[in-house]
Amino acid sequence: MAAAEEAAIVRVRHCGPDIFCRRPPERCPACGCPLRGAALPAVPVRLPSPFRHxxxxxxxxxxxxxxxxxxxxxxxxxxxxxxxxxxxxxxxxxxxxxxxxxxxxxxxxxxxxxxxxxxxxxxxxxxxxxxxxxxxxxxxxxxxxxxxxxxxxxxxxxxxxxxxxxxxxxxxxxxxxxxxxxxxxxxxxxKYITLHQELTANEFYIVYHPDQEKQC
Structure with missing residues (x-):
C-alpha cells in the first residue's frame, strides 16, 4: 500500500482518553456520551503519516x-x-x-x-x-x-x-x-504502525491517561 493510499488515522479527545479511529464516531466509545454537538476539548486531528513515497x-x-x-x-x-x-x-x-x-x-x-x-x-x-x-x-x-x-x-x-x-x-x-x-x-x-494494526482489528483504539479527570 502506498503512502497516499493509507486510510486516515484520526485522534479524538472527549472525556479524558485519546480515541484513535478511522472516522469520528457518533458516541464516545469510552463513556458512551454522544459526540455530535458535544463541546470537545480539542478538534479531531488526522495524524500525519511518517511514511513517504x-x-x-x-x-x-x-x-x-x-x-x-x-x-x-x-x-x-x-x-x-x-x-x-x-x-x-x-x-x-x-x-x-x-x-x-x-x-x-x-x-x-x-x-x-x-x-x-x-x-x-x-x-x-x-x-x-x-x-x-x-x-x-x-x-x-x-x-x-x-x-x-x-x-x-x-x-x-x-x-x-x-x-x-x-x-x-x-x-x-x-x-x-x-x-x-x-x-x-x-x-x-x-507508534503509527501500532495504531494501524489496532485499527485493522478493531473500530477504536483507546489510550487512557490516569492523570486526567473523566468529563462528559
Missing amino acids: GHRQRGAFLLRPTGAAAFLGGYDGNSDLHVGITNTNGLVYNYDEEGIHRDETGWEQCISIPLVQPDMFGLLHQWDKLLEEFSAGEAWLPHRYEEHDHNCYTYALAFINSVLTAQGKQQMSKSEFTEKFVIPQTKKAS
Whole structure:
C-alpha cells in the first residue's frame, strides 16, 4: 500500500482518553456520551503519516522493510530494514549481495530522511553525478558485500560521509547518524504502525491517561 493510499488515522479527545479511529464516531466509545454537538476539548486531528513515497524524494536517505512486505502490510517490527539513497529524480540507489541497484519502483512506502535541503542549489546540481560516481566504485561490487560489516547501511553512510568530506565537514559515525536521524523517525513509525494494526482489528483504539479527570 502506498503512502497516499493509507486510510486516515484520526485522534479524538472527549472525556479524558485519546480515541484513535478511522472516522469520528457518533458516541464516545469510552463513556458512551454522544459526540455530535458535544463541546470537545480539542478538534479531531488526522495524524500525519511518517511514511513517504520514496521515488518522490530528492536527495534522501530511505528505509523500508527488506523483501516484499510494506511497513503497513505485514511488517512485524523485527525484520531487517533495507536502506537506499535517492538521486534528484527519485531513482533509489541501494547495495546488496548483487551489487548496486538503481530502483525505479519498490520504494513507495518508506521512512525518508532528507539529506539535501531545497536551498542547497550547488549540492543539488552535483548530487546525481556524485552519487553515480561513488556507486561505481570497486568497494560496492557484489563480492565485497558482507551482511554485517559491508552492507546497504555501510554504503549509504559512506556516501553521506564522502559528501560531508567534500564540503569540509566532519564525518559521522554509524551510531551518531542512527541516533540523530534514524531513531527519531523509526520511533514515530513504530507508534503509527501500532495504531494501524489496532485499527485493522478493531473500530477504536483507546489510550487512557490516569492523570486526567473523566468529563462528559
